[in-house]
Amino acid sequence: MSKHSHREIDPVTGHETTGHDWNGIKELNTPLPKIVIWALILTFVYSVIAWILLPAWPIGRDYTRGLLGLDQSDIALEDYRALATKRQDWLQPFENVDFSALQADDVWQNNALPAAQRLFEDNCAVCHGMQGRGIQGFPVLSDETWLWSGTPEEIAQTIRYGINTDSADTRYAEMPSFNWMERPDRVALAEYVVLLGDGSVKPNAAAATLFSENCAACHGEAGIGGLENGAPALNDSSVIYGQDFSTVMQTLWSGRQGVMPAWTDRLTQAEINLLAFYVSRLGADEKQVAQ
Amino acid sequence: MLKLHYNLERVSMGLVAAIIIAASVGGIVEIAPLFTIDETVEVPDDLRPHTPLELAGREIFIREGCYACHSQMVRSLADEIDRYGPYSQAGESAYDHPMLWGSKRTGPDLARIGGKYSDEWHVRHLIDPRSVVPASIMPAYPWLLKSLDTDLLTDSLATLSELGVPYSDEMITSAASDALAQSRPDSNETDGFRARYEERPAIRAFDGDPARLTEMDALVAYLQALGTLTVVSETVVVEVDE
Numbered sequence: 332m333s334k335h336s337h338r339e340i341d342p343v344t345g346h347e348t349t350g351h352d353w354n355g356i357k358e359l360n361t362p363l364p365k366i367v368i369w370a371l372i373l374t375f376v377y378s379v380i381a382w383i384l385l386p387a388w389p390i391g392r393d394y395t396r397g398l399l400g401l402d403q404s405d406i407a408l409e410d411y412r413a414l415a416t417k418r419q420d421w422l423q424p425f426e427n428v429d430f431s432a433l434q435a436d437d438v439w440q441n442n443a444l445p446a447a448q449r450l451f452e453d454n455c456a457v458c459h460g461m462q463g464r465g466i467q468g469f470p471v472l473s474d475e476t477w478l479w480s481g482t483p484e485e486i487a488q489t490i491r492y493g494i495n496t497d498s499a500d501t502r503y504a505e506m507p508s509f510n511w512m513e514r515p516d517r518v519a520l521a522e523y524v525v526l527l528g529d530g531s532v533k534p535n536a537a538a539a540t541l542f543s544e545n546c547a548a549c550h551g552e553a554g555i556g557g558l559e560n561g562a563p564a565l566n567d568s569s570v571i572y573g574q575d576f577s578t579v580m581q582t583l584w585s586g587r588q589g590v591m592p593a594w595t596d597r598l599t600q601a602e603i604n605l606l607a608f609y610v611s612r613l614g615a616d617e618k619q620v621a622q
Numbered sequence: 623m624l625k626l627h628y629n630l631e632r633v634s635m636g637l638v639a640a641i642i643i644a645a646s647v648g649g650i651v652e653i654a655p656l657f658t659i660d661e662t663v664e665v666p667d668d669l670r671p672h673t674p675l676e677l678a679g680r681e682i683f684i685r686e687g688c689y690a691c692h693s694q695m696v697r698s699l700a701d702e703i704d705r706y707g708p709y710s711q712a713g714e715s716a717y718d719h720p721m722l723w724g725s726k727r728t729g730p731d732l733a734r735i736g737g738k739y740s741d742e743w744h745v746r747h748l749i750d751p752r753s754v755v756p757a758s759i760m761p762a763y764p765w766l767l768k769s770l771d772t773d774l775l776t777d778s779l780a781t782l783s784e785l786g787v788p789y790s791d792e793m794i795t796s797a798a799s800d801a802l803a804q805s806r807p808d809s810n811e812t813d814g815f816r817a818r819y820e821e822r823p824a825i826r827a828f829d830g831d832p833a834r835l836t837e838m839d840a841l842v843a844y845l846q847a848l849g850t851l852t853v854v855s856e857t858v859v860v861e862v863d864e
Contacts (some may be wrong), residue, residue: 407698407709410700414700455740467740592737592738
């Protein structure tokens with residue numbers, strides 16, 4: 332074992348050795364590269380500066396706030412306010428909107444519709460599809476068929492309060508269960524409704540009577556709908572759950588109470604109006620594409 | 623300093639002591655703030671604990687590893703507030719043991735998902751995500767339609783109450799029947815459920831079938847409750863809107 336004072340320089344590399352000697356083999360004591368030492372020193376210096384400037388040390392119930400007084404949640408809210416203010420330029424007119432004026436105004440359409448599309452994809456598309464084409468059980472928004480008319484005002488109302496929600500102003504669309512009905516009657520009714528769908532219904536005294544006694548109050552005489560009570564027309568193949576025999580049988584057995592959530596707390600008034608305007612145009616746009 | 627290190631290397635017990643001191647700094651910095659957590663984290667006055675059904679759903683959420691892809695924390699960044707709503711506050715998860723904030727998102731954050739979509743959508747999406755969102759890469763969970771095992775709910779509530787979650791003895795003993803009641807709007811037990819948990823938790827057949835209590839009932843009830851246990855977080859948004 333050598334003394335610490337004993338220094339021996341390796342002639343090949345020019346570095347010091349550890350001074351140990353194992354059967355003639357010596358170990359180099361290569362110093363840390365300068366760059367590593369400087370990097371270490373810099374990080375220490377930075378951390379001291381950061382402790383002084385930024386929130387750092389917990390002290391009991393409080394913490395050192397730092398000279399800059401930064402708070403991440405304040406920054407986030409500030410940034411969000413800036414974002415919202417920037418949007419106000421083109422979003423403002425939607426707060427209390429005259430939809431018919433917008434219909435003609437290309438500027439608003441060009442500025443606001445791209446944003447509306449993003450809102451739609453973020454909030455609506457998971458049920459109604461990216462292009463609003465719907466899926467079984469979730470309505471198509473890009474056609475001409477509406478339960479409560481397709482004007483932006485009515486759509487905004489639906490977005491605001493939803494369908495079958497807890498909201499006081501909610502729309503209701505509640506198909507009751509007809510499981511109390513005798514099975515033969517249900518079968519006859521279902522067959523009748525299927526035929527209503529493709530317009531090939533034949534006069535069938537028994538089923539027609541069943542229909543007008545049980546269904547016509549909501550779906551209209553001969554299922555023409557249009558009563559704006561949440562019950563669809565049954566003669567235009569627009570029923571969102573489908574109108575094949577087994578689906579109709581299931582609908583009769585268990586009823587349907589589909590829910591559209593209310594968006595009042597999640598979206599601002601202006602955003603809801605913007606979306607309503609966007610959705611009301613989906614059908615028109617679809618038509619244009621088709622032509 | 624390097625000289626000190628060089629000398630320390632030659633005294634083994636000295637080196638051990640120095641390692642222990644250096645490592646404990648990291649530990650103390652993380653542990654010390656927890657000593658005052660009761661004073662520093664404000665529990666909102668209106669924070670309600672999960673109902674037994676939601677708690678069962680939470681256990682399923684953990685069992686299926688949902689947290690591996692879905693965080694439950696809206697971070698305090700402008701873009702997050704814009705997309706998800708008010709950023710999450712510590713008090714919101716005061717009754718969560720363990721918390722499920724998460725740090726990795728393959729899917730979206732779920733902290734404010736409650737009420738955003740309908741029960742029916744959740745059920746279909748869990749059974750087959752591609753049936754509603756064609757581009758989804760989420761796995762399907764069709765086995766959630768099996769019956770819910772409520773045997774351990776009483777023990778779960780008892781354990782959580784030991785940890786400071788305000789479950790009364792009555793809530794603990796009737797946990798299993800409360801879970802059933804919350805998914806069965808027409809049952810006789812709903813009165814007892816309402817008496818214990820008041821008006822806020824929803825009573826619905828979450829999976830669409832009131833006749834059966836399934837794991838789907840529990841998970842959907844839990845998802846629909848996320849972000850609705852306290853309304854205190856809404857103050858952030860109100861401030862912003864004004």
